[in-house]
Amino acid sequence: MSIDRQAIVAAIARLNAAAQRDFEMLNDADGALGDGDLGITLSRGMELIAEITDDLPDDLGKTLLQCAQAFTKSSGSSYGTLMATGLMAMAKALKGEISIAPDRVSELTALARDAMQARGKADLGGKTVLDSLDAVAQATAGQNDEAAVAKAASQAVDDALDAFRNTQATIGRARMFGEKTIGMDDPGMLAMRTIVKALAG
Amino acid sequence: MSIDRQAIVAAIARLNAAAQRDFEMLNDADGALGDGDLGITLSRGMELIAEITDDLPDDLGKTLLQCAQAFTKSSGSSYGTLMATGLMAMAKALKGEISIAPDRVSELTALARDAMQARGKADLGGKTVLDSLDAVAQATAGQNDEAAVAKAASQAVDDALDAFRNTQATIGRARMFGEKTIGMDDPGMLAMRTIVKALAG
Amino acid sequence: MKKLLNEPVDYVDETLAGLTAAHPEYYRLYGDTGRVVARATETAEGKVGIVTGGGSGHLPVFTGYVGKGLLDACAIGDVFASPSAEQMADALRVADRGAGVLRLYGNYGGDVMNFDMAGDLVDFEDIQCTTVLLADDVASASLEEREKRRGVAGMVYAFKTAGAAAEAGQDLTAVTAVAQKTADACRSIGVALGPCTVPQAGKPTFTIADDEMEIGMGIHGEPGMRRGKLLPADDIANEMMDRLLEDQALSSGDRVSVMVNSLGATPPEELYILYRTVQARLEATGASIFMPLVGRYATSMEMSGVSFTVCKLDDELEALLQAPCDCAFWRVG
């Protein structure tokens, strides 16, 4: 099976539902280490994407570009901008394609990760959404079966949370909390778990 | 005996001592019903007058005018301005005279009272220094013996306090306290008692 | 008391020292007590002088408004206390250029006594004085007893129009008439949310619960019309506008200027939120708004709250309002 417009439309419905479901959880997690708006940012962004689902073109590049724009509109919070950045990077790579195989997931995730890293001027290992993406890119490398990719990605976001839980945040608002962040999950990594699990279906 | 420069110089010494003695009492009384500066105003005014005692001329009018000016310099608080106003009114009446008999006290006090009333745009009966002066003017009317004048004036300031203690203040800052003023002495009347008793010797 | 100061007793003198040091092109100190602020440069012989005065703690009122097209001099007392008659007399002296001086200030007992006394003092020096009192606070007495009202932010309009008239060379009678017309045309009301602290007193001027406001409170914490639960901004603005429009009706074709003034701590963001309703209420009467003033024009240090002033205009006042003026806190033209 391959990833096309129809698969994306179906995924958007799952993403939107998951974002609304985790609204409070993400706001609370961000409230503990930041300004408490991450649930709002994610759900609002997904809502805006859901609104344009019917008009999405077959060209996957254009489709992802429109999804990116929805995120740039939603708010000025970091996560929305990073998501838009990642989506735009993938959009550029997919320009003109209407269907791709699951073995491209790793490469595309890595592209998003790198673009977001450049945008946020942050290193890997800082306990951010970048570390979740990095884990996904690595875990899905070399896989070309859709179910295997989904399973690996899903496992990777959990593993990333476990791996970073007891480290100290050094980036974004959470940095100001210093040692207090040890033992706490990064809100952006939690949000990426929500996203990846919804995509995995 | 008559009132001349020498008598005034002696009175100033007594006034200054009395003002310093009652400093706290007058501040406290004013603090309960106003801004708590009446002790400062009176003592500072008397100090400034004491400083110029040596240079006071024989002309009683000029002497009282200089005393008045000392009060206008001391501060902008009402009592200082009222004192200066009363002294200026007496000064005008005494221009050119170098000695007066005690029977002029009533008339001069009434002059001060009227000028101060005009300055403060307040009626008699409002529980202010005006009521003390009015009591003194009436009690000393027709008296021409110095001891009798002193005794009558001294008694009058006490009587005025008694008469107004259980009335409500309607003028100046005390007015804002409304019924709370019933049972309390007006600070300006207390200050006039300090002054009159010191003058009476 | 949480303030940036040294000894409380030096608060006013150090404020004036800083003010004149920062803006020597606008202000200088005059007289031996250091409590008279005059324009940096002498005005021309024959110009009518305008002098104000009152307690410190209200910047830009009073000293701030000394400047071209505004005031000539100001006598300034301790915080919330009248300057002395002698200081006021000094302000009258420096402002007099042979054409007389208008005393233009707020209706407070102590200030009135002292300015009257100051007039007596300079009378000997042949300085002719007139007086116009601002009594614009509708919360402080009924319309029938208008002369008893306190003077608040409306004085800024009178400084502006009288200042422009004097700068234009009008004589003392004419300048006084302009000031009186402006004073008569102004209506103000305040609402307080939090107190300020007089440095030498060391404790807040009043107490108020965290969820309360007091409508009509005076700028020194004088009791207002009603204390109640803090309402939404639009409701407060409507209640205040009700009082103002009750006191001075407006109708189609009228022109007004309106001031939405912070008492100090209240930020401009909140003033603009209120301005929406102020504008809507004024326009609903059919009146048109000219030169609205939104900002900190008359304050009480760090007091929290606002005041509204409506100043009804005619052709003369409108022209004087837009005439040039210049001081460290306000420029027009």
Next chain:
Amino acid sequence: MKKLLNEPVDYVDETLAGLTAAHPEYYRLYGDTGRVVARATETAEGKVGIVTGGGSGHLPVFTGYVGKGLLDACAIGDVFASPSAEQMADALRVADRGAGVLRLYGNYGGDVMNFDMAGDLVDFEDIQCTTVLLADDVASASLEEREKRRGVAGMVYAFKTAGAAAEAGQDLTAVTAVAQKTADACRSIGVALGPCTVPQAGKPTFTIADDEMEIGMGIHGEPGMRRGKLLPADDIANEMMDRLLEDQALSSGDRVSVMVNSLGATPPEELYILYRTVQARLEATGASIFMPLVGRYATSMEMSGVSFTVCKLDDELEALLQAPCDCAFWRVG
């Protein structure tokens, strides 16, 4: 939370509605989200645009400084939150008159990400962009890590000089160079005495004891250099000037402008008390002071405290600083 507002969620939109209603001669809203403030009238074709942006709650920063000789447009977020990249892109679009746009704003992570993204968005539309970041807060990182510092009141100087250069017809490279030179010449430090409340958060940004101050605290309540007992004003001013002069030495013949800025609730009286010491310390280095700014130039709503900014001048910056500018909050010339 004691504020004059309606629904917290409407705080920013209602503030902007009031701002543009009160001053239509200066400001207009642009774009569908209502979060871009542009000059009331279009500038001439070929003029370099200057755009800023950031969170609300800092008036006159950011929107207030849109005006002639200053900024062309501003994207404004929720209180203390970045506007979206799309809103910034709209600000860039309205500011572009074919000669490119300078993005001139404070160094905060969210704002940087979004302004970069906004640049990518308008790149498709052939709008050329440059960037200058203000990073003037000496308390937020060491001199070695200067690029990590937060941007605070120093941005007002950069708005002024770059704005004057753009108004004079300089090209994008030149305007950008002026802004960078000004940013490099500015050093700021703050002291906080009391917090403010973000309307939608509903509780104060930080807590601080009644007898404490925090030197170096950021304008959103970011941790400072040291918290301690509230000292006399002169001591605080000296400690702050020590930090500034350590970071940028001054010597005889140098010229500086200095800003003594209230963070909101602190009244001008206290600013002038502080100014005495600021002036004395600067003059003790042999430097001369040009155009000191004392007032509320960059605030955090009702936060209590002050900041000092020293901006070192050369002939070019001095000339640009005194060039005319005009907005509802500041006029020069």
